[in-house]
Amino acid sequence: MRTLGGQLPLALAVTLALGAGAARAQDLSASYEGAPVRFGQGEAHTVVRTDADGKPVSIGIVFSESALAGLPAGDKDMAPAYQLAMPSSGPQTVVDHVVINWEGHGHPPPGVYDVPHFDFHFYLVSPALRQQVAFGNEGESGDPRQQPPAALLPAGYVVPPGTAVPQMGVHAVNPAAPEFQQQPFTATFIYGYHNQQQTFVEPMVALSFLQSKPSFSAAVARPASYGKAGVYPASYSVTYDAAKLRYEVALQDLR
Structure with a gap:
């Protein structure tokens, strides 16, 4: 093709420019779903949205x-657990896998979390590493060797004794949360650690709150740093979709 002064013909140049602009404007928003797992009389799966x-x-x-x-009613000392894989396609995230723990009898402390609820654990470590988490007793969470560095703990959060759970970790809670101020427990956000390393983040949601079919979101207190490189939530949500008859508990506003 002959050109004038080494330049592309004007019409071709405009076409190429428009094509490049269209490519840049391509919408890559999508939802990537993990394999479904039987859960109660229904199913559950993970989803990553872009x-x-x-x-x-x-x-x-x-x-x-x-x-x-x-x-299942379950033994109060044996919470039924449902492990969910992350989507096999789409972008990788800091979450390795998810476990839903059904606490049909609740758990300590009494008057706070002793109502039927779900622990939605988003694990940052593999199932093999999670299963190696062991403690001599639940009080080990108060041991200095299990207390995370200040930089990994959000402001206001504490890791009290009595929160060390095998195959999970120790649990950091926010004493300023409404459920610790004599208000009914609905939903809260917890951080988990083992051997001073972050191992999970956990929205915890009361069954009664889910049954109210909520449209709820709240900010997440964030630590100064994270042990695993990637993006983490600045908020979380608990929502009900009346059209699809389903719930979603999500880590949102990743940054």
Whole structure:
């Protein structure tokens, strides 16, 4: 093709420019879903949602309304657990896998979390490493060797004695949360550690709150730093979709 002065013909140059602009404007927003797992009388799966640039903006657990029915009564010392894999495609996140723990009898402290609820654990470590987490007793969370460095603990959070759970870790709670101020427990956000390393983040949600079919979101207190490189939530949500008859508990506003 002959050109004038070594330049592309004007019409071709305009076409190429428009094509490049269209490519840049391509919308890469999508939802990537993990394999479903039987949960109650329904199913649950993970989901990662991306923005127009293809970057992850939320990591969630989606489960059918029927999942709240037919849950096992269970022994109060043995909470039924449901392990969910992350999506096999889409962007990688800091979350390795998810475990839903059904606490049909609640757990300590009394008057706070002793109501039926779910622990939605988003683990930063592999199942093999998680299963190696062991303690002599639940009081070991008060041991200095299990207290995380200040930089990994959000302001106001504490790791009290009595929160060391095998195959989980120690649990950091916010004493200023409403449930510690004599208000009914609805939903809260917890951080987990083992051997002074971050191992999970955990929205914890009361069954009664889910049954109210909420549209809830709240800011997440963030530590100064994280032990695993990646983006972490600045908020979380608990929502009910009346059209699809399902719930979603999600880590949102990843940054």
